[in-house]
Amino acid sequence: MSTTHHPHGIDELCEPGAALYARALRAGRLPHAAVESAPCLLDMGLLQPDVADAGLLLPTPPAVALPRLLHTIEEDVTLRRQKEAALAEAFSPLLALDADHRAPAGDSSITALKGLESLRKAASRAAAETREEVLAIRRGKRYAESLDERRGIDVGVLKRGGRLRTLYQHTSRHSPVVSAHFERLGAYDFQARSLDHIPERLAIFDRKVAFVPSAEDPDLAVEVRHPTLVSYLVSMYQELWRSAVPLFPRKAHLPAPEGFTARQRAIARLLVEGQTDARIAERLGMNVRTCRTHIGNLATTLGSSNRAQLGYLIGKSGMLDDPE
The missing domain is CATH 1.20.5 (Single alpha-helices involved in coiled-coils or other helix-helix interfaces)
Incomplete structure (x- = not known):
């Protein structure tokens, strides 16, 4: 095996350097000439001159060298x-x-936006051009943190006579932050509905431009001005809206077929998909402790003693069957 030394950065311990460093640790010191086979040890601070003998080098203890x-x-x-x-x-x-x-909105256009500031500026420009409607989806824990900022964009559209339709998760129905947000927008043409599951956050302005966030990277989003893609997103949104439960201004009761609540059904569906407690909590906008309490209650209701049995009993109960 070759032990020829090649220049490299201090973020790498090469083979000749590792061998010489080990030799120095065993011997306690090395003659100065020995470092010619691995001069990187001096650059990395793994060998230091012996103040008592200028012809010798002392090894720096690994416990000191590594953190440095x-x-x-x-x-x-x-x-x-x-x-x-x-x-x-x-x-x-x-x-x-x-x-x-940029070319007119009728032309194909897809732009990646990296960073919250870039997304904020692009969304503000789109909102300033909006005259008719905004279709939005707000999901997860982060939406509540951005409601004050979003309200500025939303109110601007509403004050110009536009309308705002927003989809939330069922878990948002009891949030005081969300309720306060509704009250601030209640004087305008604003409606909200909720579902067990909704996609990642989405905003569509005047059915001309849409902002789609990345599920993997929270700092990445895509601005879509391609007419066909925007039309598809609008159609998807309309399907979700039709199946959602009214939340504001009229708050309808959630359906609870077979005695199961909507929240239990949402958790059960994710359990059957094999999701972890942490992932279920994230998807449904709750903390892990609350999620586990609901899972425990569900297991008690169905008479389950373990997670594998719980999945079987959920399927057998019919609680995930679509209502007729």
């Missing part, structure tokens, strides 16, 4: 991220300029 090297790498990563942020900031006005000179 990791810290150096972390500093490098931080610097790279700062450069990324600076580059993104430099391109921000250029992206805005490109959006201002």
